[in-house]
Amino acid sequence: MLELRDVSKTVSGERHISDVSLALEAGSLNVLLGPTLAGKTSLMRLMAGLDQPTAGTVHMDGADVTGVPVQRRSVAMVYQQFINYPSMTVYENIASPLRVAGTERATLDRKVREAAEMLRLTPYLDRQPLELSGGQQQRTALARAIVKNARLVLLDEPLANLDYKLREELRAELPRIFAESGAIFVYATTEPSEALLLGGKTATLSEGRVTQFGPTIEVFRNPADLLTARTFSDPPLNTIEVEKKQSRFLLDGVGGLPVPPALSDLRDAVYTLGFRPHHLSLEPRGQGAIALDARVTVTEITGSESFVHLDYAGNPWVMLEEGVHRASGGEKLTVYLDTRHLLVFDASGRSAATHRARAA
Amino acid sequence: MARLTLKDIRHSYTPNPASDADYALKRVDHVFEDGGAYALLGPSGCGKTTLLNIISGILRPSEGEIHFDTLDVTDLPTEARNIAQVFQFPVVYDTMTVYDNLAFPLRNRRVPEDVVDRRVREILAMTGLEERAKRRAKGLTADDKQKISLGRGLARPDVNAILFDEPLTVIDPHMKWTLRTQLKELHRRFGRTMVYVTHDQTEALTFADTVVVMYEGEIVQIGTPEELFEHPRHTFVGYFIGSPGMNLLPAEFDGATVRVGGRPVALPGTPQRPSGERIELGIRPEFVRLGREGMPVSITKVEDIGRRKIVHASLEGETIAAIVKEDMEIPAEPHVVFDPAHLNLYADSWRVELEDRP
Numbered sequence: 001m002l003e004l005r006d007v008s009k010t011v012s013g014e015r016h017i018s019d020v021s022l023a024l025e026a027g028s029l030n031v032l033l034g035p036t037l038a039g040k041t042s043l044m045r046l047m048a049g050l051d052q053p054t055a056g057t058v059h060m061d062g063a064d065v066t067g068v069p070v071q072r073r074s075v076a077m078v079y080q081q082f083i084n085y086p087s088m089t090v091y092e093n094i095a096s097p098l099r100v101a102g103t104e105r106a107t108l109d110r111k112v113r114e115a116a117e118m119l120r121l122t123p124y125l126d127r128q129p130l131e132l133s134g135g136q137q138q139r140t141a142l143a144r145a146i147v148k149n150a151r152l153v154l155l156d157e158p159l160a161n162l163d164y165k166l167r168e169e170l171r172a173e174l175p176r177i178f179a180e181s182g183a184i185f186v187y188a189t190t191e192p193s194e195a196l197l198l199g200g201k202t203a204t205l206s207e208g209r210v211t212q213f214g215p216t217i218e219v220f221r222n223p224a225d226l227l228t229a230r231t232f233s234d235p236p237l238n239t240i241e242v243e244k245k246q247s248r249f250l251l252d253g254v255g256g257l258p259v260p261p262a263l264s265d266l267r268d269a270v271y272t273l274g275f276r277p278h279h280l281s282l283e284p285r286g287q288g289a290i291a292l293d294a295r296v297t298v299t300e301i302t303g304s305e306s307f308v309h310l311d312y313a314g315n316p317w318v319m320l321e322e323g324v325h326r327a328s329g330g331e332k333l334t335v336y337l338d339t340r341h342l343l344v345f346d347a348s349g350r351s352a353a354t355h356r357a358r359a360a
Numbered sequence: 361m362a363r364l365t366l367k368d369i370r371h372s373y374t375p376n377p378a379s380d381a382d383y384a385l386k387r388v389d390h391v392f393e394d395g396g397a398y399a400l401l402g403p404s405g406c407g408k409t410t411l412l413n414i415i416s417g418i419l420r421p422s423e424g425e426i427h428f429d430t431l432d433v434t435d436l437p438t439e440a441r442n443i444a445q446v447f448q449f450p451v452v453y454d455t456m457t458v459y460d461n462l463a464f465p466l467r468n469r470r471v472p473e474d475v476v477d478r479r480v481r482e483i484l485a486m487t488g489l490e491e492r493a494k495r496r497a498k499g500l501t502a503d504d505k506q507k508i509s510l511g512r513g514l515a516r517p518d519v520n521a522i523l524f525d526e527p528l529t530v531i532d533p534h535m536k537w538t539l540r541t542q543l544k545e546l547h548r549r550f551g552r553t554m555v556y557v558t559h560d561q562t563e564a565l566t567f568a569d570t571v572v573v574m575y576e577g578e579i580v581q582i583g584t585p586e587e588l589f590e591h592p593r594h595t596f597v598g599y600f601i602g603s604p605g606m607n608l609l610p611a612e613f614d615g616a617t618v619r620v621g622g623r624p625v626a627l628p629g630t631p632q633r634p635s636g637e638r639i640e641l642g643i644r645p646e647f648v649r650l651g652r653e654g655m656p657v658s659i660t661k662v663e664d665i666g667r668r669k670i671v672h673a674s675l676e677g678e679t680i681a682a683i684v685k686e687d688m689e690i691p692a693e694p695h696v697v698f699d700p701a702h703l704n705l706y707a708d709s710w711r712v713e714l715e716d717r718p
Contacts, residue, residue: 035533035534036501036502037501133404134404135404163559164559165559166403168604190532190533191533192533196666197663197665199664217664217666220666234534234537276666278686286687298541300541300566301565301566301585302561302562302565302589303565303584303589303601304646307566318537320667322646329548
């Protein structure tokens with residue numbers, strides 16, 4: 001198990017990482033999710049021992065490894081940019097960590113071929129990396145990380161430079177490949193959909209802090225605060241600020257939305273309501289759907305789905321509907337909010353009612 | 361703005377191409393209409409960037425001609441083609457401020473300073489760079505720099521076309537939404553000819569009115585997002601568009617129906633008996649209905665991806681994927697039904713027309 005205990009990192013007066021505590025289990029897949037500059041790479045460098053924390057400690061299987069440099073830890077890293085030795089063949093690239101470790105020839109050969117097979121590189125073993133496509137180059141880097149048999153494998157947006165379809169395939173294979181190795185697997189990404197496809201556990205990051213850590217689907221469904229909900233939504237989270245007065249959520253003191261029965265014991269105060277684009281629809285879904293009159297700004301159609309961008313009382317929202325819906329800009333549209341999935345955040349941004357709404 | 365005509369374009373990176381395999385672009389004969397929003401979509405190595413470089417003049421095609429309206433530009437360099445380009449990685453002048461970077465292409469063309477100012481302010485607002493207008497570009501994040509590149513591409517109103525080469529790859533997901541819708545809005549307002557190269561289906565499908573799908577140096581389908589989704593002409597399009605892609609099941613003819621692993625599946629029309637050897641039935645995961653009736657399947661894996669679940673199953677020994685809603689309970693004895701209106705039939709990878717299809 002890898003543990004970070006109250007880890008902070010300050011670089012020339014600037015806080016890169018603030019009070020991060022995380023415990024990552026052996027054989028687990030852990031996603032670090034957050035936008036650019038949220039601290040994903042900084043955190044990984046601390047985990048690897050490439051950087052030392054300004055405060056706090058790092059523990060591996062109970063032992064304090066805070067000052068131990070990366071060379072003396074069992075770590076493999078794969079970066080967004082494909083890094084291989086350009087003058088070596090794919091075979092030699094994959095074999096390199098084994099050669100360094102002085103692995104005996106027959107074992108080395110077997111391990112290289114196994115890893116190559118797993119990553120579908122067998123036909124390219126005799127080629128040099130620059131003769132390969134980007135996807136093959138990155139698979140070579142991944143194969144090298146696998147044969148190293150490290151206890152900690154850090155993948156920093158490893159698929160970001162690859163084709164969409166190739167990413168889809170590798171994303172499906174990676175968890176299986178690394179699960180077999182029993183390593184602690186850490187995967188950084190900016191994309192919520194990638195976190196969901198990978199599964200495992202997710203830590204959401206924002207401005208150097210971990211805002212939540214838990215099973216990926218749990219963090220997605222029950223974000224502990226507004227920041228986490230925003231970080232973990234693509235298309236972006238729809239929000240609206242309301243004031244609860246008895247049975248209504250008021251907007252600017254008037255009108256607004258009825259309070260769903262499941263939220264009736266919420267105390268009267270100012271809240272931010274949040275919900276994801278697929279919980280708005282053209283037809284009411286589920287018990288207690290609320291009708292809202294919005295104005296269309298623009299529609300994007302993918303052929304299978306439509307992203308209808310809306311303006312509701314000055315709030316920019318997106319509705320994600322199945323099928324093709326040609327709503328044009330300026331058009332008035334009645335949409336329905338599925339209140340079963342409504343997220344409610346108090347004035348400080350903490351979740352006020354997600355679980356209760358779900359239980360109903 | 362101009363209409364871009366590609367006449368029998370072929371391109372090879374080898375000096376004496378002998379066979380089709382030597383061509384990165386096998387043959388492209390296509391017209392990009394004036395004011396259209398086009399996407400060139402395909403995996404890396406499909407020839408889409410080669411095609412874009414031929415349009416921009418970075419590459420001279422081995423064969424064929426390219427015309428902007430009536431002018432043959434085949435031998436004209438990029439500078440003489442009056443186009444704007446946005447690349448995958450930001451191209452900015454580090455020592456200039458954000459404002460001056462955006463003003464650069466306009467000042468270059470001696471646009472009056474009051475017009476420059478109005479235009480630059482519009483673009484600053486659109487890209488959300490207002491607060492950083494006076495800062496030097498050096499030290500900005502990669503996605504802010506890319507916003508400058510995009511903004512510069514959009515600055516000049518008089519270009520023949522705007523060409524985009526994977527412009528949003530380095531942009532964070534949330535910003536992608538904003539920039540994409542703004543690009544679309546901009547296209548709607550000013551009707552410029554735009555050609556957008558990407559391997560990302562969501563970007564291509566949401567941005568373009570017409571998507572050109574390329575595969576191994578050839579155009580395999582040109583169509584609206586809806587056409588590509590509903591009726592892929594080639595199994596590659598079925599696979600490449602959609603996530604997961606279309607299920608393809610080996611099938612056999614049996615009169616007006618086809619059989620999948622011995623089970624008859626009714627078709628929405630009568631197929632002309634195709635000459636192809638390999639017959640496949642195509643059904644998208646979105647149109648595989650999971651329930652208690654239909655063909656029995658055994659489920660191998662369920663992926664909960666938040667807003668929906670992807671169910672992987674085995675049907676008559678073939679793997680298939682089905683997409684179900686987030687709240688759906690997976691039945692204990694699962695069966696599937698294919699929505700007949702959304703079945704497609706393929707012979708040797710090409711789509712077979714069905715007669716009297718409703």
